[in-house]
Amino acid sequence: MANISELTRKEQVLKALMEQAGEWVDGNLLATEKVGGSEGHRRLRELRTEGHDIRERRHPDPDRDIWQYMLVEPKPEGIRHDFVDAYGHTVEGSILTPLLSPGYSRGRCPTCRKTRLFQRLKEPVYVDTVGL
Numbered sequence: 001m002a003n004i005s006e007l008t009r010k011e012q013v014l015k016a017l018m019e020q021a022g023e024w025v026d027g028n029l030l031a032t033e034k035v036g037g038s039e040g041h042r043r044l045r046e047l048r049t050e051g052h053d054i055r056e057r058r059h060p061d062p063d064r065d066i067w068q069y070m071l072v073e074p075k076p077e078g079i080r081h082d083f084v085d086a087y088g089h090t091v092e093g094s095i096l097t098p099l100l101s102p103g104y105s106r107g108r109c110p111t112c113r114k115t116r117l118f119q120r121l122k123e124p125v126y127v128d129t130v131g132l
């Protein structure tokens with residue numbers, strides 16, 4: 001298969017994965033004439049070696065005997081777990097004292113100004129540090 005694209009074969013694979021970052025991509029789509037070429041799977045290994053976080057799994061449908069790949073984009077810097085009290089006030093975990101139970105902390109709530117029990121939010125907060 002001749003590469004008729006301006007991108008290298010490796011760049012094609014990376015681009016295809018980036019366009020669906022965080023989602024599983026069927027492996028056979030990464031080894032086509034347009035993307036990756038016949039050596040598409042070797043390009044995947046090269047991208048990994050360069051530090052790209054590419055996960056792989058068997059297709060969840062057992063009738064489809066293929067692998068799937070997913071690019072995990074690096075987390076932004078300044079990831080942070082916020083906590084919430086029973087009144088829905090959120091605070092940064094750094095001002096609280098962790099308790100023995102995982103995910104729970106105690107501290108003074110800046111909003112209601114009382115010592116409260118806080119529970120860690122399930123989803124981390126991504127703090128944009130650009131420009132700080």
Ligand SMILES: [Zn+2]
Nearest residue numbers: 085089109112
């Ligand atoms: Zn509060």
